[in-house]
Amino acid sequence: MDTAPQPASFYPDPVEPVKHASSYPTDSGLEVIRRNRAVVAFQPEKIAIAITKAFLAVEGQHSVNSSGIRDQVAQLTASVVEALTRRLPGGGTVHIEDIQDQVELALMRSGAHDVARAYVLYREKHAEQRAAQQAIDHATPVLQVDDHGQRRLLDSAAFIALCREVCADLVDVDAERVWSETLTNLYDGMPLEAVRQALVLAARTLIEAEPNYTKVAARLLLSNLRLEATGLALTQANMGERYAGCFADFIAAGVAAELLDPRLAEFDLERLGGALLAERDLQFDYLGLQTLYDRYFLHIEGRRIELPQCFFMRVAMGLALNEVDREARAIEFYRLLSSFDFMCSTPTLFNSGTRHSQLSSCYLTTVSDDLDGIYQSIKENALLQKYAGGLGNDWTPVRALGSRIKGTNGHSQGVIPFLKVVNDTAVAVNQGGKRKGAVCAYLENWHLDFEEFLELRKNTGDERRRTHDMNTAAWVSDLFMQRVQSNGDWTLFSPVDVPELHNLYGAAFAEAYQAYEAKAARGEIKLCKRIGAVQLWRKMLTMLFETGHPWITFKDACNLRSPQQHAGVIHSSNLCTEITLNTSNDETAVCNLGSVNLAAHLTEHNGVWQLDADKLQRTIATAMRMLDNVIDINFYATVKARNANLRHRPVGLGMMGFADCLHQLGIAYASREALEFADYSAELLSYHAYQASADLAEQRGRYGSFAGSLWQQGLLPPDTLERLAETRGDLGVPTGGQLDWQALRERIAQVGMRNSNCVAIAPTATISNIVGVSASIEPVYQNLYVKSNLSGEFTVVNAALVRELKALDLWDAVMVADLKYFDGSLAAIERVPAGIKARYATAFEIEPEWLVEAAARRQKWIDQSQSLNLYVAAPTGGKLDQLYRLAWQRGLKTTYYLRTLGATSMEKTGADETAPKACSIADPDCEACQ
Structure with a gap:
């Protein structure tokens, strides 16, 4: 029928609404911009009036007396109000046309097609009338x-x-x-x-x-x-x-x-x-x-x-x-930079060419077990953060609560009170006002303070022993994981009683640890605690789920595969868990980061998209030269950082745009093809980075501690995988690659390496925004969402998905509304083909094991680590246990954030059971390193 509803606007002559005005929220903070540019208060009951008149026009006066219609109008009104407040949760102005758009979409989605059609015709008629009047009034107001x-x-x-x-x-x-x-x-x-x-x-x-x-x-x-x-x-x-x-x-x-x-x-x-x-x-x-x-x-x-x-x-x-x-x-x-083929990390972009050229991204320190050393470390944290450095602190050497202090004959308060000071320092020193100061504290899980360390991020308990602004990470040994596997016991010690453990790993650590356990059993070590390994593991995972911390990192994988084993020990990772460098009381590890835009290196040949290996090689050669230059130009806030960086010269070349590549290639993240692409892309990146470092060594000389390194011994990162497998058994990671690694070994043997470490995959949170590609190795977070960062809120749309939906004539206002309604997920939108749903599955729709398997493929090639976020839609203790055991079994060095969905989120009305709820962490980006 062609009958149109009669309301002239959302402010018509009064009609009794189907629901009392007080039943709708009135504290939304919204205001309405009318067509005459007047701003008026948002009144939800006006929406109910307009919808009621729409039903009146189509179904007659008797319709509004029906309880079913009245309930339907109430539900439609509530859904419109929810859509508007979800878009502007903090309040703001919304145009009257936007409100009418939402009413139209709500009517269409509810199945009231005749009412919706009449409503559309009515809007079109009045739009034409307004347009004609505007033409008379010269279109643009004076x-x-x-x-x-x-x-x-x-x-x-x-x-x-x-x-x-x-x-x-x-x-x-x-x-x-x-x-x-x-x-x-x-x-x-x-x-x-x-x-x-x-x-x-x-x-x-x-x-x-x-x-x-x-x-x-x-x-x-x-x-x-x-x-x-x-x-x-x-x-x-x-x-x-x-x-x-x-x-x-x-x-x-x-x-x-x-x-x-x-x-x-x-x-x-x-x-x-x-x-x-x-x-x-x-x-x-x-x-x-x-x-x-x-x-x-x-x-x-x-x-x-x-x-x-x-x-x-x-x-x-x-x-x-x-x-x-x-x-x-x-x-x-x-x-190279202006082409978006490669981008330096944020500190380099902030400070290059300025009078304070602090260009490095990450600093790793070890805190010594004395008051001077502790406060010197806190001071160094402040100095390093001042110019935009992200920090990783190894706190394992500091004695535990109750340990005897010889100088005063008193007892130590342990690690926790000092971490509170570190937390507050990070808040006070906010990287020159450009972004928040950021630090991560690492502790080995045999430390007697470890159980309290796990609770640092809890929202309950003594606030003097909580660090709400600081990250924490557990530094976990293979021996502990083996005890978990065998359901054995685990012993916690104060480091002052077991001084060797901090600098040991692998078989040497296991031997010393068991010897200390024997001493404790004989009563020779009084300050210790025995606990079930599974019990402690469960508490770690529980706190990880509840608070997001501590991140789980594996010290034996980091050390057994380190090319710098001869020069020291890796005691921690960095703020974003991709850097694995030696630290000591005398050396602060420094790493300089930059990332290749992988998506910019795809090329089409005979209708097939693939990585352009030649272009990638050229990009990496220039990028490695830029990163190597950072080491000599950099402003160092501490002597320990300068000495270590000039001696070892580590850099961290990473990648971004991985998910964009998969979209272009027509590959789903959760697929064998994606694993193969992860394998090959990481091999290309790593091979050419090592090759470029060797070329720089020929031109500029080898790094100072090259002699005795695994590089010199002819052992490259893919070779070290066997060392790890010797202690673990089969890792389940395919060996072999597509490039000539023997030729590279011979080249390095001839000319050496300019850099002790070359590859680390950072989060790229901010620089990927600058370039306009997906972050790092991340899956797509949502296909349509609002990103919040220090620059405000931004609508992010998956352009690749839009192109595909346009080709199928599926991209329209209803699709936009559905994507917003279902939190950027296609799963519950029936008209979208299954193949597209699989290729554009969002992070929480992908089984997290695929993320681990892809990371394992990359890890065999890279000499440092990768910032690996894990997304778990419906976490359970068993699921997390299985996932993190898999990460260890596959030989991953580190993991990063555990992302979970909000525990109290409600299913969307009519949504598929698999549709994701709102994420408990609004924005998946960490901006500290990049």
Whole structure:
């Protein structure tokens, strides 16, 4: 039928609602922008009135007297209110058209198709009437803007032209729609700067329906940035000829403001400026450019002075300071960074080329068992955090609670009180105001304070013995895991009574540990505790589930496979669990990170996508040179860090965009094909990293402690897997690869290695946002969600999925609404083909064993470790036990966060039983290292 409902808006003449107004939430914090731009309070009962009138128009007056209809209207109203408040949980403004969209979708989803159709026809009719009236009124209202205190007419033609410029080469975007969305949020007397920002926000609201609007928003932001940085309204069309001049002005301003290293002014700025590629500004997504704007671009009293290509060149110049042909190398580095093929870690991007060039990502320390050593370590933490370093502290040497102190004849308070001080120091020293200070404390699980260590992150108990802002990790031996397997006992000691254990691993640790247990049994060690190994293991996993900590890391896998066994012992990992370097009282381990964008190295050949091995080799050669340069340029806050880094020269080359590659290749994460791709991609990355380090050794010399290393012995990381298997039995990891490793062994034997360690896969949380790819080796978190970070909230849409759904004519407003309703999951959306559901399964829909198996394939090739998050949708004690035992059995060195779904989340109405609930951790990113 063609009868249309009659309500003119959500504020019609009163009709008795089907549900009393007080039954709906009134504290949502929402306000409604009406079409006349008036802002009014959000009144949920108005929605019920509108829906009631819709039923009236189609089914007649008798319908609203039916209890079934009244209940249906109440349910529909509640679902609309829930959708709006879920989108804006903290309150805010919502346009009346958005509310009507939600009503329309709710009617369609509920099966009230006749009512929905009539409602749509009614909206279309009145939209046409409004459009006709707007045409009479010249379409755009006459508004004045405030331009630095001067009121003048809004130049709508100029803004429309800007919208058309930024949309010019993009598909499925509409410049007029962006301007129309902007108009709904303008008011008379609005500051001109706010109008420009409103353009960005308008494009931003359209991203969820069409991913290409993320580039529209980025380009509008870029236009604002150019005006802010240069004072000129520069367009993309004239940036090609203006960038060189902007670059020279930027260097001069940065040096004068004492932000930039004066040596940058000594470069051939004309040559470097001429190498800037203005078209690369168009690569950015909105999240990436906004992140750079908020936290990376240099500013003077809040005004940004740095444009994107100037930023990349500044970083490149800082890394080329010691090169013979500085300009040529700076251009080489710039081209790699600005292409998004590789990205340095956040500390390098923050500080390269500045007067405080702290470029390293990670610092690992060992705390000594005396008061001077403890507080010296805390001081060093503060100094290292000040310039954006992430920390991993080994606290195992510090004696346990109740241990005797010879100097005072008193008893120690143990590790826990000092960790509270470490926690508060991390809060106080927040990395120069750019991001939170971050530290992870490691403790071996034979330490007598270990049980209390497990409870540091609990929300109950004595607050003086809680560390809510600090991470913790357990450093676990093979012997303990074997005791768990055999259901044996485990003994906890104070390190002051068992001093050898800290520096032992493997068979030597097991022998010494058992000897100490025998002494305890004879009564020769008084301060100890015997506990069931399974009991302690269960408590570790329980605390991991309840608090997210401690992370589980395996010291024997780290040490038995370390190329630097001759030079010391690995006592911990770092803040993000990918770094495995030796530490001692005399050496603070340092690692410099950067990541290859794996997705940028895919190439199509005869319709088949594959990794471009030649391009990857070229990228890695330049990237390794950049990382090696960091070691010599870096500002070191402590002598121990400088000495260790110059002696061993470790770097950590990683990857990002792994999930994007799988999408492009048409591979599901939970598949054998994905395991093979994980294997091959890690082999390529590692092989070429080791090859590049050998090439640098030939040019620049070997690292200081090369003699005696496994490198020198001809044992490369895939060879060390056998050493681990000797102590564990078959690891279940296929051996062998596709590249010529024997040739590489011979090359290293001839020229040596420049770097003691080369490969570590970091989280890449922030730099993957900058580049616009999936983080690290992570599966897709959700296909549509709102990401929250220090730059705000951003809509993230899986563009690859959208392309596939568009090809099947499945991408529409209802699909968008369904994805939001089902938390980014396709599982419960019946019209999506099963193959697409499998390929785009979200992190919580993938059995976590697949993540472990893929990580095991990578681990055989890499000389350090990887930040491995594990996602478990429905955790149980048995499930976690099985998962973490598998991680140990497969020879993984470390694990990172355990991500679980909220225990109290409710199933979505009508959802499939497999649809995920809201995640208990809103954003899966750790930004500490990258």
